Amino acid sequence: MSKNVSMNRRASVAKSIIFTVGLVLSIAFVMPFFLVFVNAFKPIPEIISNPLAFPVEFTWDNFTQALEKMNFFMSLTNSVIITVLSVGALILISSMLAYYLQRTKNKFTKSTFLILVASMIVPFQALMIPFMSIFAPFVSLNNQAALIFFYQGFGVALSTFLYHGFISNIPMELDEAAALDGANDFTIFWRIIFPMLKPVTATVAIINSLWIWNDFLLPRLVLTPETQTLPLSTYLFYGQYMTEYGQAMAGLLLAVVPIIVFYLILQRQFISGISSGAVK
Structure with a gap:
């Protein structure tokens, strides 16, 4: 007892x-x-005197000034274009690559998968200087296209790893049955396998959208003021001698709201993808 x-x-x-x-x-x-x-809703004196308190004098001026100073709608458009194209390409490339690596069993595919997994531990900061030196001519041609291309290189490993784990749970018999009916590998993947990957596709979309949307360092190195994204535009509030704290907070809030809404829309699929074996 x-x-x-x-x-x-x-x-x-x-x-x-x-x-x-x-x-x-x-x-x-x-x-x-x-x-x-x-x-974000306080005047500067209130922020300085008590940053933890709720606003006493509620104001929208910070948002009005932030929208103008950030050139918000241009920056939002740039962020949406770069994120959508980058994530779309990652889903397309990684899903097909994972399917090939999982269904084709030989030394080449095993070595390729191990190299992809190992590359996930290498931080961008370790490659930043030689990377930008090598690709500098490409960046000068079209910086947005260059940035999307770079995101493929840095995001394909994790995305392929997630897809690979999910596809391994799909029975091989589905492929064999479709092949007996005369379907080729392309048809088998797009008509049968890919529709079954919705949960892990949502997971891949959310994970990549979060880091691409919020990325600061790589866009800072690649983009020009005309093509800047929302995280870069919030940097305008921090000067050498003065920081516009109220406008900065409003700008940060404006920058994160779209990606939070995107996550809330896909969160159920995201949880389903994790629990169904996307991460093994």
Whole structure:
């Protein structure tokens, strides 16, 4: 009896610790969004005096000035074009590559998959200087196209890994049955396999959209002021001698709202993709 009581106490303590840690982490993650949200509606004196408080003098001036200074609609259009084309190309390339690597069993495909997985641990900062030196002529021709091309190189490994894990759970018998009916590999993939990849496609779309939409360093190196994205436009509020905190908070809020809405729309598919074996 005492042993059961002791086990119940340990279980209760463990649950309390897990709850406390989860609560602390939740506050840590939510706090930056809270600070951005409440300070976006304050005048500068209120932000400086008490950045944690809710607005006393509620104002929309920060948003009006931020929209004008950021050239918001141009930057939004650039972000949407770059993100949509980059993510669309990643879905197209990675899904077909993962299907080929998973269904074709030989030394070449195994080595290729291992190289792709290993490349995920290499940070962009380690490749930044030689990378930009090699591709500088390409960047000068069309910087948006160059940026989309670069995103394929940096995103295809993780996307292929996710697709590969999901496709491995699809029975090979489906391919064989379609082949017996006269379908070629192209038809089998697009008519049978790809429609079954909706959950993991949503996962790939969300993961890549988040980092491409919010990326600052690579667009900073590649894009010009005429083609700048929303994260780059928020940098305009930070000067050498003065920072427009209210406008900066409003600009950050305007920049993250579209991608948050996109995530909320696809979150059910995202969770389904994770739980169905997209990450093994």
